[in-house]
Amino acid sequence: MKAITLIIKEKPWIGWALFFSTILIVFLLGLLASSVIERRAEAVYAYKPSKEISQTEPRNTIWGENYPREYESYLKTADTSFRSQYNGNALIDALELDPKMVILWAGYPFSKDYNQPRGHYYAIDDIRKTLRTEAPMTPEAGKLPNTCWACKSPDVPRMMNKTGIADFYKGNWASKGAEIANFIGCADCHDAKTMNLRISRPALIEAFERQGIDVKKSSQQEMRSLVCAQCHVEYYFQGEDKYLTFPWDKGMNVDSIEKYYDSYEFSDWKHALSRTPMIKAQHPDFEVFKMGIHAQRGLACADCHMPYRSEGGVKFTDHHIQSPLNNIANTCQICHRESEETLKNNVYERQRKVHQTKDKAEELLVKAHIEAKAAWDAGASENEMKPVLILIRHAQWRWDFSVAGHGNAFHAPIEILRILGTSIDLSQEARILTSRILASHGINKPVDYPDISTKSKAQKFIGLDIENLKKEKQVFLNKIVPEWIQKAKEREAKYNFKTL
């Protein structure tokens, strides 16, 4: 200090300079502190709930008032304009793009109508409109069970809470049409009090329980996949009561699940051409994702499909669930230093190679079904056909497991190509046996394949009267659905919530 005093005595302007620069620094620090406090205040304000919400509140609009950023971004799931090859929000007809699938699903609702997936926003809309759910004009009409609603709405946990789990699944799909009104949303994944992630669907909890795992004790990072795994999995409807069940008891890969289904002699339907007892794969997204490198490196679904975002000083999870390819800067590029174009092309290359193999697997399955039909027509016996049908069953299960998932070709391309290889082998093995059966019934030449170059030709071949189904559906949409909507409105008007 003495030295400084001496200097200042010598040159008084140095003292003033020190004085003013101290003032300036303190002022700037004040500005910074103010900014920090302001942002913190904003953050606190943003997360101050204005309403007390019950866990069974199904209306996303109500939750959205408390959590506007999450809600607003979630509403963007209505925007599905990003899809690699196509534009717009319109439904993309997967059967039109690939009519072979009409043959593969002959005798099963998927052969009538199958669109590429759209955002969660459309969950209720799409299930009402698809021809797969038929046109039930009374609550008892139609063949589908209430289990089909299980993944569509936060009205499901509300109803399960009311009726019990088993009773929820029972009965025909149309019987709960007025109860299930809100598309997939907040209550499906969140705790109403803490907003922590929460598993609302019993099937997932039960599947892990049977393996001795208490899934409720999962870490936050695990939960960021598990809430998705409530629905994005392979499942089936067990028994008479159509109890929603995940077939994981022997393991979660394609081979173990096949063994599981075989051990029950379970089948979803009997194929209309080959008479094979078939398994329909659902969307084993979680199972396949777990077998890929991103899961092996500890990523969760949300890391790529719901990355963190920052807005006005608040960090929150972007609820616009979508392809990471539409948001590369906030997903892939967090870890990968390549350009957007490079990363996209890396994904497209995987998709192209899987797609090519998938296409071959389908072509061979189509032939296998049609040739098996020819064998039946030629007088083949049940005994002769049995080994053929087992091969077709497994070949198609493996194909379906590979393609039914939403991002399989990227999530685990190596596993998917391995599986498709087995599908190709099994289809062809079936065809070898069938060719011998045909020969033994006097037909030793290639079967005539029908023209299935368009969806409508393929549907005609399997005997579907689509125009009629569409007409019936329109009557249902005009008459029954508005009644459901009206009833739901009246019911919801009576729901309570406290304004805080």
Next chain:
Amino acid sequence: MKAITLIIKEKPWIGWALFFSTILIVFLLGLLASSVIERRAEAVYAYKPSKEISQTEPRNTIWGENYPREYESYLKTADTSFRSQYNGNALIDALELDPKMVILWAGYPFSKDYNQPRGHYYAIDDIRKTLRTEAPMTPEAGKLPNTCWACKSPDVPRMMNKTGIADFYKGNWASKGAEIANFIGCADCHDAKTMNLRISRPALIEAFERQGIDVKKSSQQEMRSLVCAQCHVEYYFQGEDKYLTFPWDKGMNVDSIEKYYDSYEFSDWKHALSRTPMIKAQHPDFEVFKMGIHAQRGLACADCHMPYRSEGGVKFTDHHIQSPLNNIANTCQICHRESEETLKNNVYERQRKVHQTKDKAEELLVKAHIEAKAAWDAGASENEMKPVLILIRHAQWRWDFSVAGHGNAFHAPIEILRILGTSIDLSQEARILTSRILASHGINKPVDYPDISTKSKAQKFIGLDIENLKKEKQVFLNKIVPEWIQKAKEREAKYNFKTL
């Protein structure tokens, strides 16, 4: 300065403190400079060649005197004790491990003897010892051409320089036995003056030339793969004169090369069972590596197989060419932050999945060959069999392309699984056609498959008298090879080099 003078006047010890700390800092700087100079001197010393070497000098020992670090590490290619499942430097008999390959190569030398690859150190030793090169007791004996030497030794560029390229390939393999004496080494990849990487083999230069590319203008990083691509590629012996040629004119992937060979109606041999005009894939390591993610991210072969090393202040390329799995810390972990165990398991998982699919592809190919033989035996005509043989040709080419490479399952697992999927499809398609042909000749049941559970059973089935071949080989090794070695020694004793 005035202020400082004032301070020192006030407190003289401050002046002394400044003085001594300055002395200390200067002393430490001196130490640092000395260390830098010393290391630099060591580096300069290390790279001071003691001999002037000519470009055609084939002896690695001579080059090694100038470049001891590179040479010593290169000698470690003698150590092949690291191989995922096996230990020791012994030859690993691939046919014993997988006798199906005996059937697949029936009628071709590979069915006699095929070992898992060993280090470059063994290049000459192994080619002399394998049954594939027969036991030629005179320079004119045997069926293999001199082209077989092309990748084995730095004596090859020496001889090409002397005889010309085309004349080098001509003639029987035994005719150059005394000329080709040194295992793959320095002169194969390096410029003798600058030690820059250099392409010594014309086939690579010619293949790129035909595509309008001057490969000599490649960057250093490209050269770190291209010197390997002189040999680690798919190639064939063209025409009467067995001119070494890379089949890349239509592209470098499995489909393009297949088209190339088909357009020439090229075949390596006629299969002894199915009579198929076959293509033998060599080791398309470079082509497959280029299709994988590591090449797409700009890596070269040397990045993982010859990483940089530091010794006594000298940074140099580790010439112990080996599996990166034996050197993870200096290869994978330069980019990947996972543990050694995790990274190894990632590789093993890819290998397991590819291996499973490969195994199925082989099983089906074996059946296809044996069933085709049964069809011939039943009296099938050339015309009937033609489409079957085309299918088998393509199926086996695709299998062989997938497995002949050294690290294919890791280098590009997605592409390899795609290819194996096509192989499975084509084999099975062949079997469907064959089953119809068999039925039309009165055989409408599965063919009896022979027991090929061991190499010796499989070789017996295809009519190989291995014991006799081994005896002949021993005579050749005892008599001819020592003569070759003696002649080479005498010749090399006359070589000149200047001591600098």
